[in-house]
Amino acid sequence: MSANQLDTKSQAWSALFSEPMSELVKRYTASVFFDQRLWQADIAGSLAHAEMLAAQGIIGADDLSAIQKGMAQITQEIESGAFEWKLDLEDVHLNIEARLTQLVGDAGKRLHTGRSRNDQVATDVRLWLRGEIDLISGLLNDLQKALVEVAARHVDVILPGFTHLQVAQPVSFGHHLLAYVEMFARDAERFADVRRRTNRLPLGSAALAGTTYPLDRARVARTLGMVNEAGEPQLCQNSLDAVSDRDFAIEFTAAASLCMVHISRLSEELIIWMSQNFGFIRIADRFTTGSSIMPQKKNPDVPELARGKTGRVVGHLMGLITLMKGQPLAYNKDNQEDKEPLFDTVDTLKDTLRIFTEMIGGQINPATGEKEGGITVNREAMEQAALKGYATATDLADYLVKKGVPFRDAHETVAHAVKAATSHACDLSELPLAVLQGFHPLIDKDVYEALSLRGSLNARRTLGGTAPAQVLAQIERHRVRLG
Ligand code: ARG
Numbered sequence: 148m149s150a151n152q153l154d155t156k157s158q159a160w161s162a163l164f165s166e167p168m169s170e171l172v173k174r175y176t177a178s179v180f181f182d183q184r185l186w187q188a189d190i191a192g193s194l195a196h197a198e199m200l201a202a203q204g205i206i207g208a209d210d211l212s213a214i215q216k217g218m219a220q221i222t223q224e225i226e227s228g229a230f231e232w233k234l235d236l237e238d239v240h241l242n243i244e245a246r247l248t249q250l251v252g253d254a255g256k257r258l259h260t261g262r263s264r265n266d267q268v269a270t271d272v273r274l275w276l277r278g279e280i281d282l283i284s285g286l287l288n289d290l291q292k293a294l295v296e297v298a299a300r301h302v303d304v305i306l307p308g309f310t311h312l313q314v315a316q317p318v319s320f321g322h323h324l325l326a327y328v329e330m331f332a333r334d335a336e337r338f339a340d341v342r343r344r345t346n347r348l349p350l351g352s353a354a355l356a357g358t359t360y361p362l363d364r365a366r367v368a369r370t371l372g373m374v375n376e377a378g379e380p381q382l383c384q385n386s387l388d389a390v391s392d393r394d395f396a397i398e399f400t401a402a403a404s405l406c407m408v409h410i411s412r413l414s415e416e417l418i419i420w421m422s423q424n425f426g427f428i429r430i431a432d433r434f435t436t437g438s439s440i441m442p443q444k445k446n447p448d449v450p451e452l453a454r455g456k457t458g459r460v461v462g463h464l465m466g467l468i469t470l471m472k473g474q475p476l477a478y479n480k481d482n483q484e485d486k487e488p489l490f491d492t493v494d495t496l497k498d499t500l501r502i503f504t505e506m507i508g509g510q511i512n513p514a515t516g517e518k519e520g521g522i523t524v525n526r527e528a529m530e531q532a533a534l535k536g537y538a539t540a541t542d543l544a545d546y547l548v549k550k551g552v553p554f555r556d557a558h559e560t561v562a563h564a565v566k567a568a569t570s571h572a573c574d575l576s577e578l579p580l581a582v583l584q585g586f587h588p589l590i591d592k593d594v595y596e597a598l599s600l601r602g603s604l605n606a607r608r609t610l611g612g613t614a615p616a617q618v619l620a621q622i623e624r625h626r627v628r629l630g
Contacts, residue, residue: 178483179232182239184227188274189239190218192267195370197258199363205589206257206478213254217247230419238483240264241269261360262353265390265478269383270347272485273369276399279493280342286500287406289337293508295625302618306427306529307538307598314536317600320524322613325621330409337402344456345395348373352386355477366441377467387477396489398469400464403496404457410499411457417522421447426528431520433588443452449506450506460495463488478493530600534574537565537605543575546597550589560587574598 157344168176194215200212221243222229238347262594287418308318309429326561334494348371351357351364375381383389397580420427430447470481509521540561547557565585568575575583576598583590608614611621 149513153288166189173234174236176480178235178238178486179234179236179242181490182268183238183242183487185268185271185275185486186243187222189243189267191274191371192270192350193243193326194218195367197260197568198370199366200257200260200360202366203361203363205260205360205362206254210254210257211546214253215256216589217251217255220247220250238264238268240267243514250621252484261358261362262350263355263390265354266349266352266386268394268482269390270371270524272393273345273347273349273373273395274387276395276489276493277342277346280338280345280399281498283403283496283500284335284338284342285491285503286497287338290500290504290507291331291335291396293323293521294328294331295622296365297507298322298328299622301524301526302615302622303601303604304526304529305533305604307533307536308613314533314538316541316607317533317538317582317603318613319604319615319618320515320526320529321615321622323538325618326624327409328414329430330412331406332625334402334406334409337405337496341395341398341402343375344398345382345404346373347381349383349389349392351388352383353392355387357386374592391476391482392477393467393471393482393485396485396630397464397467400460400467400489400492403492404461404464406496406497407453407457407460410503411454413503414454417450418454419422425532427532428525429523430506431509432545433520447472449502455475456495456499491630507570533600536566537575539575539598539600540565542597543594545606546594547587547589548575552587552589557587 149308197206197211198213200206201208215522218488224246230246232242232247236245244255244258247258268494301319301323301324304320305317306320307314308316308323313549329606348364348368351362352368364382365380368374373381373582383392417428417430419425423431430449433446434447434449435445436445436448467485470484474481505520507522509518511517512519543564544554544557544561547560548554564578564583567586570577571578576595580590580592580594583594597606605614605616608617611619
């Protein structure tokens with residue numbers, strides 16, 4: 148086969164085939180229109196491989212420099228949009244290799260020595276995903292910072308904390324937001340962990356069994372930055388596993404699903420809080436839309452879509468994990484189906500993290516240098532809501548316990564007090580002292596401090612509790628942690 152013969156896929160492998168591939172099969176099996184986004188990883192992997200082949204004396208130094216020159220030109224062609232992607236050449240790997248051969252002749256044909264598309268694609272996907280994980284980690288950091296700063300401005304804003312969506316106890320709005328910071332911090336840990344298992348080198352496994360050439364796999368790993376914290380090269384240790392493993396993609400999608408679930412929970416709260424019945428917050432107009440029929444509406448489209456897109460990412464997790472089920476060793480073409488769900492997961496997650504950071508924390512207006520947008524809090528509405536539903540009932544029980552009443556008895560006493568307050572349609576703190584004393588003689592004037600929202604909040608000083616002093620300590624810890 149001469150240099151410019153590698154134009155169609157059936158020519159890409161051999162003369163064994165007696166008829167060309169049908170158009171339908173060609174379209175069915177091709178991946179180039181989605182896997183072309185791996186091109187940078189593909190070229191990086193090829194250059195590292197070629198450099199090692201030359202160092203090992205498997206190809207000549209002149210071959211290496213031809214390959215490097217050709218790849219530089221291909222890079223420039225792809226970046227400028229001049230590169231012609233051919234469906235006939237099935238995927239990103241064959242497209243780039245064919246163009247290289249067209250440009251530099253035999254040196255291009257030597258590149259694939261000791262390599263298969265099976266270890267090549269596994270390497271490409273890992274390299275690409277590693278870069279995306281790094282971007283996502285940065286975005287998660289930004290989102291956490293935005294939440295921490297909004298929390299810092301609302302440490303003593305009180306809203307009702309719910310269990311079963313029934314008013315339970317007063318909590319600080321800052322504290323409430325920091326609950327999400329904890330979730331996103333765990334997400335970041337999970338992505339860091341996935342990164343460690345993603346950052347391992349399949350190249351050198353060839354089609355499935357390893358190769359007869361004296362490859363230096365460690366050298367390739369080092370060139371590609373596939374090293375651990377100690378700088379040791381990270382190599383996939385079993386060739387059969389290396390070409391067929393997509394655990395890293397499944398794990399990544401699982402971590403992304405969980406992260407989206409956290410976003411979805413936050414979305415649900417934002418939607419509830421900005422409904423007319425709550426009126427706790429407003430989000431900037433640019434994150435809402437109007438209705439084509441009801442002129443009064445401002446709909447929380449962004450949080451709603453994020454909640455919806457969570458289903459899409461969880462769906463990708465189901466798709467990927469099912470893709471692997473039942474695959475015998477080693478590589479099977481099924482694995483080509485890993486890309487679209489993985490790509491879409493990355494795109495959806497990145498966009499969602501960006502938009503949430505802006506929607507919650509606002510963004511700098513370049514004209515004024517001021518932060519604009521972000522959520523606005525109606526502290527009156529939050530506190531009014533916290534005064535409904537006897538949010539400080541537990542505080543009355545705790546008050547009695549501190550005066551020596553056993554907790555179960557105190558609980559019962561308070562139930563009677565709540566019943567009385569309900570029949571008077573007032574809060575516990577609005578019952579006259581004489582009435583309260585009718586429920587228990589140990590009740591005194593100081594009970595009103597215990598029954599106040601602020602008294603209730605200040606009293607919850609355990610580590611991780613909602614007392615402002617605790618919340619401020621957590622904010623400090625997060626600020627240091629997030630840099
Ligand atoms: N496009 C293929 C994929 O994404 C590359 C590997 C193909 N290998 C093969 N033996 N057909 O998985």
